[in-house]
Amino acid sequence: MKTLSRLLRSPEAVAGFALLAGMAAMALLAPLLFPADPLAIAGPPLTPPFETWQHVFGTDRLGRDVLAGLFHGARTSLAVGLAAAAAAIVAGSLIGTAAGFAGGLADEALMRVTDAFQTVPAFLLALAFVSVAGPSLTTVVAAIALGAWTGPARIARAEILSLRERDFVAGARVVGMHPVEIALREVLPNALPPVLALSSVIVAGAVLIEASLSFLGLGDPNRVTWGGMIAEGRTVLRSAPFLSIIPGIALVLTVLGVYLAGEGVVEASAARRSFA
Amino acid sequence: MSILTLSRRSVLSGSAALMASTALPARLWAQTPAKGGRLIVAADSEPRNLNPAMVASNGVFFVSSKVVEPLAEAFFDGKDGLEPRLATSWEGSDDGLTITFKLREGVMWHDGKPFTSADVAFSALQVWKPLQNLGRVVFKDLEAVDTPDDHTAVFRFSKPTPFQLIRNALPPLTSVLPKHIYETGEIDKNPANNAPVGTGPFKFAEHKAGEYYRLEKNSSYWGKDLPHLDEIVYRVLPDRAAAAGALEAEEIHLAAFSAVPLTDLARIAKVPGIEVVTRGYEALTYQLVVEINHRRKELADLKVRQAIAHAIDRKFVVDTIFLGYAAASTGPVPVNDKQFYTADVPQYAFDVAKANALLDEAGYKRGADGNRFSLKLLPAPYFNETRQFGDYLRQALAAVGIDAQLVNNDAAAHQKAVYTDHDFDLAIAPPVFRGDPAISTTILVQSGIPDGVPFSNQGGYKNEALDALIAKAAETLDPAARTELYWEFQKKVAEDLPLINVAEWGFISVARSSVKNIANNPRWVVSNWADIWVDS
Numbered sequence: 163m164k165t166l167s168r169l170l171r172s173p174e175a176v177a178g179f180a181l182l183a184g185m186a187a188m189a190l191l192a193p194l195l196f197p198a199d200p201l202a203i204a205g206p207p208l209t210p211p212f213e214t215w216q217h218v219f220g221t222d223r224l225g226r227d228v229l230a231g232l233f234h235g236a237r238t239s240l241a242v243g244l245a246a247a248a249a250a251i252v253a254g255s256l257i258g259t260a261a262g263f264a265g266g267l268a269d270e271a272l273m274r275v276t277d278a279f280q281t282v283p284a285f286l287l288a289l290a291f292v293s294v295a296g297p298s299l300t301t302v303v304a305a306i307a308l309g310a311w312t313g314p315a316r317i318a319r320a321e322i323l324s325l326r327e328r329d330f331v332a333g334a335r336v337v338g339m340h341p342v343e344i345a346l347r348e349v350l351p352n353a354l355p356p357v358l359a360l361s362s363v364i365v366a367g368a369v370l371i372e373a374s375l376s377f378l379g380l381g382d383p384n385r386v387t388w389g390g391m392i393a394e395g396r397t398v399l400r401s402a403p404f405l406s407i408i409p410g411i412a413l414v415l416t417v418l419g420v421y422l423a424g425e426g427v428v429e430a431s432a433a434r435r436s437f438a
Numbered sequence: 439m440s441i442l443t444l445s446r447r448s449v450l451s452g453s454a455a456l457m458a459s460t461a462l463p464a465r466l467w468a469q470t471p472a473k474g475g476r477l478i479v480a481a482d483s484e485p486r487n488l489n490p491a492m493v494a495s496n497g498v499f500f501v502s503s504k505v506v507e508p509l510a511e512a513f514f515d516g517k518d519g520l521e522p523r524l525a526t527s528w529e530g531s532d533d534g535l536t537i538t539f540k541l542r543e544g545v546m547w548h549d550g551k552p553f554t555s556a557d558v559a560f561s562a563l564q565v566w567k568p569l570q571n572l573g574r575v576v577f578k579d580l581e582a583v584d585t586p587d588d589h590t591a592v593f594r595f596s597k598p599t600p601f602q603l604i605r606n607a608l609p610p611l612t613s614v615l616p617k618h619i620y621e622t623g624e625i626d627k628n629p630a631n632n633a634p635v636g637t638g639p640f641k642f643a644e645h646k647a648g649e650y651y652r653l654e655k656n657s658s659y660w661g662k663d664l665p666h667l668d669e670i671v672y673r674v675l676p677d678r679a680a681a682a683g684a685l686e687a688e689e690i691h692l693a694a695f696s697a698v699p700l701t702d703l704a705r706i707a708k709v710p711g712i713e714v715v716t717r718g719y720e721a722l723t724y725q726l727v728v729e730i731n732h733r734r735k736e737l738a739d740l741k742v743r744q745a746i747a748h749a750i751d752r753k754f755v756v757d758t759i760f761l762g763y764a765a766a767s768t769g770p771v772p773v774n775d776k777q778f779y780t781a782d783v784p785q786y787a788f789d790v791a792k793a794n795a796l797l798d799e800a801g802y803k804r805g806a807d808g809n810r811f812s813l814k815l816l817p818a819p820y821f822n823e824t825r826q827f828g829d830y831l832r833q834a835l836a837a838v839g840i841d842a843q844l845v846n847n848d849a850a851a852h853q854k855a856v857y858t859d860h861d862f863d864l865a866i867a868p869p870v871f872r873g874d875p876a877i878s879t880t881i882l883v884q885s886g887i888p889d890g891v892p893f894s895n896q897g898g899y900k901n902e903a904l905d906a907l908i909a910k911a912a913e914t915l916d917p918a919a920r921t922e923l924y925w926e927f928q929k930k931v932a933e934d935l936p937l938i939n940v941a942e943w944g945f946i947s948v949a950r951s952s953v954k955n956i957a958n959n960p961r962w963v964v965s966n967w968a969d970i971w972v973d974s
Contacts, residue, residue, distance in 0.1 A: 203833050207758050224758060224830060297846060383844035397822055398701040
């Protein structure tokens with residue numbers, strides 16, 4: 163309760179959540195407001211924005227509605243962002259927990275693998291993975307998660323290292339719980355809050371990487387994505403800049419929203435911790 | 439460092455030239471070619487191999503055709519549509535077994551050695567026939583080249599070969615290499631492949647990877663008072679938006695091969711001092727083609743193929759995707775070809791209702807989700823337009839209940855997927871029509887081609903009547919009879935739809951108005967540019 167009121171007092175957090183709520187609403191309402199395929203040719207090509215009610219944000223080079231693309235693109239962006247972040251956090255915290263709790267050789271091995279992944283830039287890793295596996299929504303999610311799980315893994319391990327020496331863990335051992343059960347049921351839940359604090363950074367990064375991949379033509383070509391819209395607009399940048407600017411703004415607002423909301427949550431919970 | 443001085447110098451000379459032209463109001467000698475000067479051209483790719491005798495492709499010709507010359511060049515209104523280059527005359531025997539070329543006298547290679555018939559014999563037998571991508575087909579029956587004297591070369595064929603075909607193949611396929619440079623060592627590893635030596639109006643000077651190619655004047659060129667220019671610089675500008683900007687800033691004089699995107703043409707045509715030129719590509723017609731994998735049972739049904747042909751709105755493709763810089767196709771030979779084209783073939787008008795009816799007739803009813811069946815659609819990634827047509831075709835097929843899933847690949851993966859692995863249902867390809875159906879068009883429908891040959895029939899299509907027709911045309915000597923066989927060929931292809939021809943297009947050049955004598959032959963952009971000059 164206190165956290166919530168603190169959250170509401172920070173204007174950044176409120177702005178962030180408002181932006182995110184807006185994007186989520188766009189994503190959820192897309193199939194209701196624009197039931198047709200957003201890639202369908204809906205009108206004359208290159209209609210400028212705010213000229214007809216039918217195509218408020220205009221149409222692209224083939225005559226596809228930009229507003230419909232924007233709404234359906236929000237679905238793809240948010241779905242990829244959330245799925246990739248969830249995959250990265252689940253995989254990362256499991257690996258981190260295993261490493262931290264097992265210790266010894268297993269810890270060494272897992273952490274060196276983590277190091278290896280961390281030394282390769284996440285975007286390059288995603289680029290290489292998608293070029294080999296072929297562009298589709300699941301490979302894009304996997305590719306992004308592949309570069310993002312190392313952060314959660316390291317933080318989870320660090321937390322576990324301190325938690326596993328606590329009395330309640332020793333207690334659980336004495337009671338005769340199985341080490342895997344101790345790790346997953348007793349230790350991991352306590353290590354999660356700092357890991358979850360990373361999620362906003364990962365979601366924002368994932369949205370950007372997805373957009374970059376689509377911009378380079380490595381997104382799923384059967385879906386509308388903001389990155390793909392920007393790339394398409396690039397060929398007509400001089401004569402119809404709105405085609406790149408509109409999805410660009412949507413992208414900026416989403417990433418900004420995720421960051422601000424994440425910051426707000428972290429600050430509010432940090433304040434709670436220090437006051438506690 | 440050198441590119442810095444180069445571009446700075448070129449900008450300075452460009453602006454100095456502009457000031458000079460505005461300062462002198464009377465331009466009395468405007469149409470007398472000015473001597474000297476440098477032409478700066480945008481290049482969008484850097485071919486690794488610059489040997490036009492081995493790699494007959496437009497990207498290679500764009501640079502190397504100024505250095506290495508063919509026996510004859512295409513011409514708007516010469517005899518046979520040809521203008522002599524290294525050969526001054528050509529004569530075919532009645533039995534189709536020999537062709538006699540008289541060669542130009544007094545021609546020197548860039549290294550000072552004389553050009554003789556031995557060079558032609560060497561190029562034909564050692565390079566065009568065994569190594570060249572297109573020569574392998576056209577010169578497959580070439581048995582020997584006799585050289586009775588230094589300026590006569592007699593081609594001997596083992597089977598009757600149409601003289602018409604060889605004539606049509608002269609401009610793109612017969613770049614002559616110097617024997618004395620290529621006779622030792624392996625031809626495909628010769629250093630001259632990257633720094634060509636020829637007889638052309640320009641000598642290859644240098645290539646700085648990622649920056650520029652530089653060609654300089656050949657002062658002992660055989661053409662009288664040619665070339666006009668002192669040098670040609672190809673600036674590597676892979677970003678298409680950069681070419682338009684560089685033209686406006688007068689950093690370059692010319693951007694060919696549609697380096698300026700079609701969507702930018704309307705705007706840039708209004709910029710003073712810049713011209714948009716659509717001529718000069720007549721013999722390099724690209725065709726937009728839907729390749730079909732006949733191994734797919736639905737697509738093996740002619741009704742389904744006809745339905746797809748009816749589902750495509752060619753007018754939309756020409757007007758919206760190509761912005762009018764293209765023509766709708768009727769069949770496998772482009773409309774602008776004067777020798778072989780016939781309009782007398784079955785046509786497929788845009789008619790969604792008819793397409794739906796044909797699919798119903800074929801027995802593919804719409805399911806609960808409105809789809810009849812799903813297809814994998816692979817658009818070639820080489821041009822913006824092929825990719826956009828992929829987006830369009832997906833929608834056009836959705837309108838008739840065919841769910842097409844786009845698969846995007848890079849160039850290498852696309853070639854492998856379509857031409858080697860046959861992992862496609864429909865693909866979009868941009869093959870080139872090269873003046874004669876036997877050079878690179880019949881291969882698109884002929885059966886029995888080994889896996890992996892790009893731009894060939896890899897869709898598993900087999901039609902014995904069509905194969906027989908192609909074989910017969912390849913050995914019919916009488917031009918009129920041969921042309922008639924190709925009319926029949928066009929009719930059969932349009933009837934049976936082994937592939938669907940959608941549109942055909944040439945490229946666009948954008949040039950500063952100071953560049954003169956441009957676009958004066960049907961292969962101008964890949965010809966030798968001896969007569970081009972810059973008005974300063």
